[in-house]
Structure formats: C-alpha cells, structure tokens
Amino acid sequence: xxxxxxxxxxxxLNDRYPDIGLIVVREQRTDLEDWVDDLPLHAVLSPxxxxxxxxxxxxxxxxxxxSNGRADAExxxxxxxxxxxxxxxxxxxxxxxxxxESVEDSExxxxxxxxxxxEEIEWEFPPLEEGVPSEAIAVVAPKGGQGKTTxxxxxxxxxxxxxxxxxxxxxxxxxxxDITAVLNLRPERxxxxxxxxxxxxELVLKTALVHHPDGFFVVASAVSPELGDQVQASSLAxxxxxxxxxFRYVVVDTTPGLSEHTLVAIEHVTDAVFVSNMSVAxxxxxxxxxxxxxxxxxxxSNRHIVLNxxxxxxxxxxxxxxxxxxxxIDVAVPKSSAVLLASNRGIPLIHDDVRDPAARAVRSVVMxxxxxxxxxxxxxxxxxxxxxxx
Ligand SMILES: Nc1ncnc2c1ncn2[C@@H]1O[C@H](COP(=O)(O)OP(=O)(O)OP(=O)(O)O)[C@@H](O)[C@H]1O
Ligand SMILES: [Mg+2]
Numbered sequence: 001x002x003x004x005x006x007x008x009x010x011x012x013l014n015d016r017y018p019d020i021g022l023i024v025v026r027e028q029r030t031d032l033e034d035w036v037d038d039l040p041l042h043a044v045l046s047p048x049x050x051x052x053x054x055x056x057x058x059x060x061x062x063x064x065x066x067s068n069g070r071a072d073a074e075x076x077x078x079x080x081x082x083x084x085x086x087x088x089x090x091x092x093x094x095x096x097x098x099x100x101e102s103v104e105d106s107e108x109x110x111x112x113x114x115x116x117x118x119e120e121i122e123w124e125f126p127p128l129e130e131g132v133p134s135e136a137i138a139v140v141a142p143k144g145g146q147g148k149t150t151x152x153x154x155x156x157x158x159x160x161x162x163x164x165x166x167x168x169x170x171x172x173x174x175x176x177x178d179i180t181a182v183l184n185l186r187p188e189r190x191x192x193x194x195x196x197x198x199x200x201x202e203l204v205l206k207t208a209l210v211h212h213p214d215g216f217f218v219v220a221s222a223v224s225p226e227l228g229d230q231v232q233a234s235s236l237a238x239x240x241x242x243x244x245x246x247f248r249y250v251v252v253d254t255t256p257g258l259s260e261h262t263l264v265a266i267e268h269v270t271d272a273v274f275v276s277n278m279s280v281a282x283x284x285x286x287x288x289x290x291x292x293x294x295x296x297x298x299x300x301s302n303r304h305i306v307l308n309x310x311x312x313x314x315x316x317x318x319x320x321x322x323x324x325x326x327x328x329i330d331v332a333v334p335k336s337s338a339v340l341l342a343s344n345r346g347i348p349l350i351h352d353d354v355r356d357p358a359a360r361a362v363r364s365v366v367m368x369x370x371x372x373x374x375x376x377x378x379x380x381x382x383x384x385x386x387x388x389x390x
Contacts, residue, residue: 010024021042022042023043024039024044024045043061045057128166128245128246128248129248135248135250136249137249137369138266138269139155140275140289141276142256142258143257143276143285145277147275147277147308147333148254148256151275154348154349154359154362154365155251155273156216157216157351158363158366159373160212167247168219168246169219170191170240171253172191173221174228180210182343183212183346183348185220189208190219190222191221194219195231196208233264236265237268241268249369252269266300269300270301270302272299272303274306275306276305276306278311283321286325304331304369305330306329306330307321310333331362331364336356336357338352338356350366
C-alpha cells in the first residue's frame with residue numbers, strides 16, 4: 001500500500017479500535033521518519049526481518065504495554081514460538097493508547113526494528129540530535145591478537161542499538177584490517193576512498209561507507225598493505241573529526257602498539273578501550289603504554305580497561321593482572337569459543353549468542369559508553385526466559 005492508503009487504514013483502525021497495536025511492514029526508505037511522525041503507528045518492521053527480530057519487536061511492545069500499566073504480564077503468556085495471531089490478540093486486550101504516546105513509541109520501536117536494507121537504498125546520515133555531543137572511541141592494545149577487533153565490532157553493534165545508523169566503525173588497522181571479514185561485508189570502497197580529497201564532498205564520503213544490517217556503517221581497511229600505507233596519520237585524524245560531524249558514535253579499531261596512526265587516533269577520541277589478554281608480557285606492555293601516554297599528555301579523558309580471554313588455566317587471577325598493570329580492570333571478558341564461532345559466521349558476538357558469558361561481558365563494555373544499551377536487552381531476555389521461549 002502507498003502512503004495515502006496506509007494512512008487511511010491506520011487512521012480508520014485507530015479510530016475504531018483505539019487499543020489495537022499497529023505495526024507497518026515496510027522497507028526502510030529515506031522518508032521513513034515522515035511515516036513514523038505522521039501516522040499513529042507503534043512500529044515499522046522491515047519485510048526482511050528475521051523471525052527473531054519480529055518476535056523481539058512484539059516482546060518490546062508487550063513490555064511497553066506492561067510497564068505502562070496498559071496490560072498484565074498474563075495477557076502475553078503465549079505458548080513458545082507463538083503464532084502471530086496469538087500475539088496480536090494479546091495486544092488487543094489493552095487500554096486505549098493516546099496519539100502522543102503512540103507516536104513516541106512508534107519512533108522508538110521503529111528505530112530498533114531496522115533490518116537489513118536492500119542494496120539499492122540510499123542512506124541518509126541521520127541528523128545529530130542538537131546538544132548531544134558526538135563521542136569517539138578508540139580500541140587499542142600494545143600487542144597483537146588481544147581482541148581489539150572483537151571489542152570494536154561489538155561496541156559498534158551495541159551502540160547502534162542506542163543510536164541506529166548513527167554509528168560508524170573505522171578499520172584503522174591499515175595494513176591487515178579484518179573487520180569486513182569478521183562482519184562478512186564486501187565493500188566496494190575503503191578508507192583510501194574515505195580520506196581522498198574527493199571525500200570532502202559529503203556525498204562522496206557517504207559512498208565510501210559500507211552499511212551493516214545491524215544499523216551501523218563501516219569504513220573498511222585498504223585492500224592491500226601497500227594501499228593502506230598510503231593513508232597518512234593526519235588524514236586519519238581528519239577522517240575521525242569529519243565523521244564526528246555526522247555520527248553520534250565513531251568507533252576506531254587500531255593496529256597493535258603505538259604507531260603514529262594509533263597515537264593520532266587516541267588524540268582524537270573521547271574514550272579509549274585498552275585490551276589485554278592474561279599474558280604477563282601483554283599486561284606489562286599495557287602498563288608501559290599507560291606511562292607513555294600519560295607522559296605525552298595523550299591519555300583520553302575516559303579510559304576503559306578490558307581484560308580479555310580470561311581463563312582460570314592462565315595461572316593468573318584478575319587481581320594479579322591488576323597488580324601487573326597497576327590499574328583496576330573495568331571489564332573481564334572470559335575466554336569463549338562463541339567468539340571465534342561468531343566471527344567465522346560473520347555475525348557480531350552480542351547478536352550471535354546473546355547469552356554467552358563473553359557476549360554479556362562485551363555488552364557491559366558497550367554500557368560503559370552508553371548505559372542505556374543494557375536494560376532493554378535484559379528485559380527482553382528475562383521475559384523470554386520466563387516464558388521458556390528460548
Ligand atoms: N574472549 C575471547 N575468547 C576466545 N577467543 C577470543 C576472545 N577474544 C578474541 N578471541 C579470538 O582471538 C583472536 C584475536 O582477536 P581479535 O582479532 O579481536 O584481536 P585483535 O587485537 O584485533 O588482533 P590483531 O592485533 O591481529 O588485529 C580471534 O581469533 C578472536 O576470535
Ligand atoms: Mg584486529
């Protein structure tokens with residue numbers, strides 16, 4: 001149905017049955033916001049949405065109705081894997097929903113339900129909310145293979161739940177960046193295009209980004225180490241600053257150690273996430289890195305220390321690790337086979353295996369940047385578990 005037909009039907013339904021929940025199934029287009037603003041909808045769902053996403057959306061609506069006192073939890077006690085008809089009849093048993101509340105909710109849930117966009121869709125940079133500063137987060141480690149890319153990818157994924165399509169992930173591991181492999185993306189353009197003179201033009205910059213179906217953009221690393229070498233540190237700095245004009249969150253994955261590029265990235269961010277595994281060598285290197293950054297006056301205002309691949313078999317405890325680094329650990333991420341599995345499947349861990357202990361720990365890294373990333377998810381999970389549908 002076109003807009004006019006949809007408006008007629010939605011308004012008619014809303015007038016006759018003011019307590020009905022309305023979800024429009026429609027592709028994400030640039031005029032989506034107009035639809036959401038103009039119509040008394042609860043949500044817009046992509047026709048490509050997976051069953052899990054659809055169920056999640058219904059769960060969120062149910063939770064919203066329950067938390068607003070419009071329905072009781074029993075209204076939604078449906079069998080595992082409920083038929084859509086069952087859920088809709090549950091939603092009908094609610095108090096009338098006023099126009100203003102409907103619109104407010106429709107904005108929220110429609111953003112959360114954004115699914116994979118068909119290739120031909122042109123993405124707009126969503127305007128930054130006035131007064132909300134852009135935040136940039138660099139993920140760094142003194143040594144290689146500690147889990148920077150894992151943390152960076154999941155950070156972008158989690159932040160995109162809070163600010164859909166207002167998150168960009170830069171693969172600044174210029175020679176051997178592997179974000180596109182970890183996310184199973186096939187970019188046509190890379191960071192080389194994003195820092196080219198032509199990218200001063202907003203449209204050109206836009207085409208240098210790859211969209212991920214979980215609602216964030218990626219600046220891919222160069223296709224070869226030689227091409228990656230062409231990217232100057234100053235160009236990386238400009239790119240971070242430029243993307244901060246358009247995006248609420250800019251996440252930067254880096255090369256191991258303190259190369260010129262990594263130092264520049266650290267200089268242009270608000271937060272740095274430092275990652276180390278449980279090896280004494282790596283922990284010592286992190287201590288040295290902190291000392292150096294402090295001496296240079298480059299320590300970002302917000303520092304987060306992540307101890308990754310935490311494993312009892314390492315012979316060290318978290319306390320031991322803290323003693324070596326000389327600073328408290330903010331988040332300890334356990335070693336888990338789910339990390340490699342998710343990466344081989346090309347799916348961000350926090351969406352691939354939400355209950356895995358490493359995924360939960362990684363989500364708490366997201367929460368340090370955006371505390372609102374947590375309650376929604378746990379609510380859904382708790383609710384699902386209580387109904388035994390997972
Ligand atoms: N908590 C974890 N449990 C188990 N495996 C993990 C964990 N974190 C990361 N890994 C695995 O360790 C390897 C290195 O992780 P990752 O690529 O994220 O590190 P990196 O710091 O980006 O490495 P590089 O320096 O090469 O860029 C990957 O195979 C990843 O799947
Ligand atoms: Mg990496």
